[in-house]
Amino acid sequence: MPDIYFLNGQFVSLENARVSINDRGFQFGDGIYEVIRTYHGRIFHLDEHLKRFEKSAREIDLPLPFSRPEMKKAIEEACLKSGYPMAKIYVQMTRGEAERSHAFPAGIKPTFIMTVLKLSPFSPALKASGIEMITTEDLRWGRCDIKSLNLLPNVLAQQKAKKAGVYEALMVRNGKVTEGSISNFFMVKNEAVATPPLSAFILPGVTRDLVLDIARSLKMKVIEEDIPAEEIYRADEVFLSGTTIEIAPVIKIDGKPISNGRPGAITQTLMKEFEAIALRE
Ligand code: PDD
Numbered sequence: 001m002p003d004i005y006f007l008n009g010q011f012v013s014l015e016n017a018r019v020s021i022n023d024r025g026f027q028f029g030d031g032i033y034e035v036i037r038t039y040h041g042r043i044f045h046l047d048e049h050l051k052r053f054e055k056s057a058r059e060i061d062l063p064l065p066f067s068r069p070e071m072k073k074a075i076e077e078a079c080l081k082s083g084y085p086m087a088k089i090y091v092q093m094t095r096g097e098a099e100r101s102h103a104f105p106a107g108i109k110p111t112f113i114m115t116v117l118k119l120s121p122f123s124p125a126l127k128a129s130g131i132e133m134i135t136t137e138d139l140r141w142g143r144c145d146i147k148s149l150n151l152l153p154n155v156l157a158q159q160k161a162k163k164a165g166v167y168e169a170l171m172v173r174n175g176k177v178t179e180g181s182i183s184n185f186f187m188v189k190n191e192a193v194a195t196p197p198l199s200a201f202i203l204p205g206v207t208r209d210l211v212l213d214i215a216r217s218l219k220m221k222v223i224e225e226d227i228p229a230e231e232i233y234r235a236d237e238v239f240l241s242g243t244t245i246e247i248a249p250v251i252k253i254d255g256k257p258i259s260n261g262r263p264g265a266i267t268q269t270l271m272k273e274f275e276a277i278a279l280r281e
Contacts, residue, residue: 003115022097031148032057036091039085047068053091082116127271130261131166133180134170135169139156144201233254239264246278
């Protein structure tokens with residue numbers, strides 16, 4: 001089962017997967033990406049990811065050279081070639097190669113890359129015990145709804161979490177929770193599932209959407225409202241959502257236990273339903 005590398009329409013070896021030093025993705029972070037996964041060889045929520053990819057492209061004025069069916073075909077072919085039952089698919093499009101100048105030249109050809117690698121599932125032990133996280137200032141720009149390559153603040157936040165020996169860093173902007181460095185934030189209070197509303201300050205997570213659908217289908221109360229940072233420590237339950245972490249219970253924030261310090265009942269119900277859907281689809 002090989003790792004797959006795809007560059008501008010061709011399957012290539014890692015050694016031959018080379019991009020110019022003049023690529024604007026490299027020089028400016030001028031591009032967009034998606035992280036998608038498979039369950040037992042089936043690509044999970046591909047349309048939702050491609051829809052967001054297309055939206056990100058529109059928002060940065062990057063005309064996509066491929067249609068949705070063409071993208072799907074390439075991704076499906078890459079997954080089949082890899083043969084991994086659980087794969088992590090990374091797709092990235094940059095504005096392409098041009099001599100360095102901030103404004104982009106007309107007629108430039110985008111650079112498209114895709115990798116399909118083996119996905120190690122999120123640790124079942126951590127899923128069962130719950131994870132810890134810290135809070136940190138949200139240092140990102142004003143369009144976090146675009147899945148852009150400019151991830152330095154996320155990288156620094158994740159590094160801070162690693163240094164603190166915890167799994168994730170939750171970002172706080174103007175006293176309100178936004179999201180994790182690689183995940184969306186949820187909390188449960190008085191049996192209602194609350195999450196920050198969609199805005200320019202969070203990524204519209206594919207998993208976030210699914211969690212909200214599941215919660216609504218189970219007749220849970222759902223609240224999409226700003227969450228003051230100080231309220232999170234008083235939550236009954238906290239969890240995160242994301243393509244790679246799926247739904248992960250959070251049991252401690254900044255060293256303070258959430259409720260009794262164990263994954264909550266509503267979180268576990270959502271996790272079970274999520275797993276059923278992921279394995280069924
Ligand atoms: N990140 N928020 C941020 C900042 C993210 O980077 C991600 C995912 C999410 C969750 O979105 P989704 O449910 O669509 O995966 C939220 C991916 C996995 C990454 O950058 O590796």
